[in-house]
Amino acid sequence: MPINSVVCIKQVPDTSQVRIDPETGSLVRQGIPSVANPYDLYALETALSIRDRHGGFITALSMGPPQAEEVLRKTLGYGADRAVLLSDRAFAGADTLATTYALAAAVEKIAAGSLVANIGSGKGVDIVFCGKQSIDGDTGQVGPGLARRLSFSQLTYVCSLLEVDLKAMRVKAWRQREDGRELLQAQMPVAVTVTEQCSSIRYASLPGLIAAAKKPVEVWSAADLNVERGRLGLKGSPTRVSKIFAPPARQRGEALSGPGKSAGEMAASLFDRLADRGLKIGRRGG
Amino acid sequence: MNSGKNKPAPAGAAESAPARFDVIVVGGGPAGLAATFTLARAGVSVACLERGSWSGSKNMMGGVIYSHPTSRVFPQFWREAPLERHVTRRDMWFATTDSAIKASFESADFGVEPYNSFTVYRARFDKWLAAQATAAGAWMITETLVEDLLREDGRVAGIRSGRPQGDLEADVVIIAEGVNSFLTERAGLASCPPQAANVALAVKEVLALPKEKIEDRFDLEPGAGAAIEIIGEITGGLPGTGFIYTNRDTISIGVGVLLNSLVDNVTEAYTILDKFKQQPQLRRLIQGASPREYSAHLIPEGGYRCMPQLYGDGVLVAGDAAGMVNPINSEGANLALLSGQMAAETVLACRQQGRFDRAALALYQRRLERSVVIQDLKKYENATPFLASHPQLFGLYPELMAALAREFLTVDNLSKANKEKLLLKLFRSQVPARRLLKDLYDAWRSLT
Ligand SMILES: Cc1cc2nc3c(=O)[nH]c(=O)nc-3n(C[C@H](O)[C@H](O)[C@H](O)COP(=O)(O)OP(=O)(O)OC[C@H]3O[C@@H](n4cnc5c(N)ncnc54)[C@H](O)[C@@H]3O)c2cc1C
Numbered sequence: 001m002p003i004n005s006v007v008c009i010k011q012v013p014d015t016s017q018v019r020i021d022p023e024t025g026s027l028v029r030q031g032i033p034s035v036a037n038p039y040d041l042y043a044l045e046t047a048l049s050i051r052d053r054h055g056g057f058i059t060a061l062s063m064g065p066p067q068a069e070e071v072l073r074k075t076l077g078y079g080a081d082r083a084v085l086l087s088d089r090a091f092a093g094a095d096t097l098a099t100t101y102a103l104a105a106a107v108e109k110i111a112a113g114s115l116v117a118n119i120g121s122g123k124g125v126d127i128v129f130c131g132k133q134s135i136d137g138d139t140g141q142v143g144p145g146l147a148r149r150l151s152f153s154q155l156t157y158v159c160s161l162l163e164v165d166l167k168a169m170r171v172k173a174w175r176q177r178e179d180g181r182e183l184l185q186a187q188m189p190v191a192v193t194v195t196e197q198c199s200s201i202r203y204a205s206l207p208g209l210i211a212a213a214k215k216p217v218e219v220w221s222a223a224d225l226n227v228e229r230g231r232l233g234l235k236g237s238p239t240r241v242s243k244i245f246a247p248p249a250r251q252r253g254e255a256l257s258g259p260g261k262s263a264g265e266m267a268a269s270l271f272d273r274l275a276d277r278g279l280k281i282g283r284r285g286g
Numbered sequence: 287m288n289s290g291k292n293k294p295a296p297a298g299a300a301e302s303a304p305a306r307f308d309v310i311v312v313g314g315g316p317a318g319l320a321a322t323f324t325l326a327r328a329g330v331s332v333a334c335l336e337r338g339s340w341s342g343s344k345n346m347m348g349g350v351i352y353s354h355p356t357s358r359v360f361p362q363f364w365r366e367a368p369l370e371r372h373v374t375r376r377d378m379w380f381a382t383t384d385s386a387i388k389a390s391f392e393s394a395d396f397g398v399e400p401y402n403s404f405t406v407y408r409a410r411f412d413k414w415l416a417a418q419a420t421a422a423g424a425w426m427i428t429e430t431l432v433e434d435l436l437r438e439d440g441r442v443a444g445i446r447s448g449r450p451q452g453d454l455e456a457d458v459v460i461i462a463e464g465v466n467s468f469l470t471e472r473a474g475l476a477s478c479p480p481q482a483a484n485v486a487l488a489v490k491e492v493l494a495l496p497k498e499k500i501e502d503r504f505d506l507e508p509g510a511g512a513a514i515e516i517i518g519e520i521t522g523g524l525p526g527t528g529f530i531y532t533n534r535d536t537i538s539i540g541v542g543v544l545l546n547s548l549v550d551n552v553t554e555a556y557t558i559l560d561k562f563k564q565q566p567q568l569r570r571l572i573q574g575a576s577p578r579e580y581s582a583h584l585i586p587e588g589g590y591r592c593m594p595q596l597y598g599d600g601v602l603v604a605g606d607a608a609g610m611v612n613p614i615n616s617e618g619a620n621l622a623l624l625s626g627q628m629a630a631e632t633v634l635a636c637r638q639q640g641r642f643d644r645a646a647l648a649l650y651q652r653r654l655e656r657s658v659v660i661q662d663l664k665k666y667e668n669a670t671p672f673l674a675s676h677p678q679l680f681g682l683y684p685e686l687m688a689a690l691a692r693e694f695l696t697v698d699n700l701s702k703a704n705k706e707k708l709l710l711k712l713f714r715s716q717v718p719a720r721r722l723l724k725d726l727y728d729a730w731r732s733l734t
Contacts, residue, residue, distance in 0.1 A: 070340070205450040206430065210333065211303035213425045 002056035003164060004114050005127040006107050007044045008146070009060050009075055010037040011068040012136040036071045039131025041078075041201040043194045046161050047129050048079050048202065054164060057081050057119045059110050063091055063102055069217045076212035077204045084110065088221040093234030096137075100145030102232055105225040107150060121166065128191045132157055143193035153186040159197035164188075307333045307425070309633055310445055310456040312432045312469060314341035316619045317605025318462030319415040320359045320626030326424035328634055333425040333454065334416075335432050335447065342412030349538070350513050350531060351411070352403045355620035355658075359627045360418060362400075367414050370405040370533035371511025372397060375504070379567075380684040381518040381528075386567045387687055397510055405511050405531045405538070435459060435472055441599035441643065442473060458642050460602045460629050462622070465584045467594070467607040475595040475603060482546035483674065484588030486526060486613075489555040490540030491563075493575035497535045503571055504532055515616075518684030520562045522553060525673045525680055527616070528562050530571065536578055537571070539563065542585055542616075544674055555582065587613040590667035596654065597647040602629045610659060613673070614666050621659050628653045668732035676725060686716050 013032040060075035063086040072083040111124030130143035147154035163172040169188040174181045311318045314336030322334040338344035375392040396402040436444035444455035504512045516528035526543030586609045593609045605622035632650040654660045
């Protein structure tokens with residue numbers, strides 16, 4: 001039985017080129033090219049590899065300005081079957097609460113459409129994939145927020161999606177923790193957020209790109225969704241940014257060098273240096 | 287590297303993709319896009335393959351594009367295309383390290399439709415050209431490097447890209463790959479080996495300056511622009527020119543110098559640019575402007591003599607790849623656009639006979655020869671060797687002109703009659719009459 005999935009893709013400024021305005025502390029985005037949030041591409045690859053195994057249908061979904069179409073077009077090149085862009089002034093200025101509100105409404109619309117067209121498992125949307133966080137906002141809230149709004153189960157920080165059992169409607173995955181990994185199982189429909197340990201995006205084939213070149217990117221406005229306008233965009237966003245600052249640059253570590261000295265002498269001078277700073281150093285076995 | 291790479295794409299994704307095209311265009315610059323657009327509009331199935339992430343992402347240009355040739359391919363483009371300023375003033379400066387003689391031409395009719403030329407940001411302009419091609423029905427395929435040509439019975443039958451399942455067939459391939467003409471060489475069409483004497487290295491900075499300041503400093507009507515060409519000691523005496531173009535709220539400033547002279551003099555182009563920016567009359571124009579971007583690009587300057595064979599069995603070459611740059615007027619984009627269009631028109635004509643062999647495609651050469659493209663290139667075929675062998679044009683002469691002007695304009699206790707004598711003496715001491723005559727004669731022969 002094929003799987004119907006939605007992959008959320010955010011357009012972010014190419015951070016390798018972003019500067020921080022030292023006076024205002026805000027990002028200087030002007031003239032910076034946009035790219036797909038890298039974690040979202042890990043999410044897309046995870047969805048593609050599941051489709052390779054089980055078949056199915058993938059919709060790439062993004063909310064953003066009209067230019068975000070380019071990022072979505074790339075996802076079609078990689079093999080997404082359909083691309084939907086939520087673009088409307090009403091969506092602008094959204095925090096994660098308002099973003100998940102709009103995205104969830106879009107997922108519901110996609111699910112309803114899939115039921116009619118009999119796409120995927122026949123149960124609407126089975127899996128929503130997100131990156132673990134965006135590299136510009138870094139909140140990591142959109143995946144879990146979507147799960148909550150859609151009443152899906154959730155698997156966050158997935159570093160490897162092992163198994164999709166369509167009979168039991170279960171997925172099994174490794175989840176990355178700071179101190180290790182845990183093996184989890186969740187019931188579908190499920191929202192999955194993935195880390196960079198998942199495979200990076202494939203190199204799209206030439207026929208894939210050619211097919212994508214003419215596929216339309218559908219653009220939906222607020223009027224296309226079943227939403228209350230007051231809960232969208234800036235109006236629907238209780239988050240206020242009270243202060244932005246650039247973290248102070250980390251001090252460079254001290255490097256000891258001693259031309260002509262032996263390793264033992266160097267170790268001794270390191271030892272003295274640390275002791276000077278009041279560090280207590282216990283010797284093994286001592 | 288990563289396990290995702292080289293996995294074949296799922297079969298389903300490729301369903302609606304045509305398996306072959308009538309024409310493949312390699313390179314989405316002005317030449318390639320003019321060809322692609324012209325073909326698509328005529329209903330031919332055409333794919334344009336560009337290695338950059340979008341058309342324009344790899345391009346940089348000084349740059350001025352001209353209305354007349356551009357509108358032959360894209361009628362009334364100025365109504366929609368992203369342009370910076372229409373150029374109403376063109377200056378030529380002969381500059382030394384601290385002084386300049388400025389010749390300026392300004393015309394009001396350059397400020398009204400159809401205009402004469404525009405400054406553009408190639409990153410935006412090329413993107414727009416690509417959008418026109420897409421709208422006309424072409425397949426724009428980006429981030430795809432063409433690595434080789436496919437051959438069948440000795441004729442070019444398609445391309446090989448670096449992507450999985452990366453071969454693609456076509457009746458004709460139009461090579462519009464720009465100055466690093468690797469495929470032209472692979473096709474066996476190149477005539478000159480790539481040589482430092484035949485290319486200039488251009489480095490350019492884009493500096494941000496508020497719109498009003500630009501109009502103030504360059505003495506321009508709102509929205510109008512200036513293009514300044516500069517020769518003289520500022521290129522370190524090397525054969526080359528400097529330029530300044532005004533954009534909407536930025537200034538492009540750069541220098542282009544023949545590559546072999548950089549090599550011979552063990553100088554770097556950016557060192558020349560840094561010095562150039564210190565020249566007092568120039569420095570005033572860019573004062574307080576903050577750097578936005580920096581780029582470098584080659585310009586083919588071999589001219590007519592180094593043009594490759596322009597056609598072969600199943601293949602045509604256009605634009606910079608064919609060496610179509612006029613080194614005297616630094617025009618390349620317009621020749622690229624026109625040659626791309628003519629390549630497309632040639633293919634359209636050949637389709638009627640269903641023949642794409644050398645003999646049929648030779649029509650391209652004949653069309654070009656009847657057009658300004660080859661006529662201009664022929665006219666200046668000796669220009670680059672002449673300039674390279676007469677470095678005094680870039681050092682001594684501008685220096686001398688400035689010295690004479692300075693002496694003439696300085697009021698001191700020398701009588702005017704004595705001043706004239708002094709000027710003459712100064713001149714003769716620097717340039718023996720025979721040498722001047724010879725230089726003039728050479729210039730006349732190779733530039734007119
Ligand atoms: C500093 C500077 C100033 C200039 N100023 C002017 C000016 O004022 N006026 C003017 O008319 N001209 C000017 N020119 C010249 C002008 O930029 C070029 O002549 C013009 O861009 C040529 O167009 P083209 O389409 O032939 O090549 P390009 O614009 O170089 O386009 C070639 C395209 O092919 C792509 N490509 C190359 N190889 C491959 C491959 N193997 N597979 C896929 N894609 C490939 C490249 O990424 C590129 O996008 C200037 C040039 C420079 C460098």
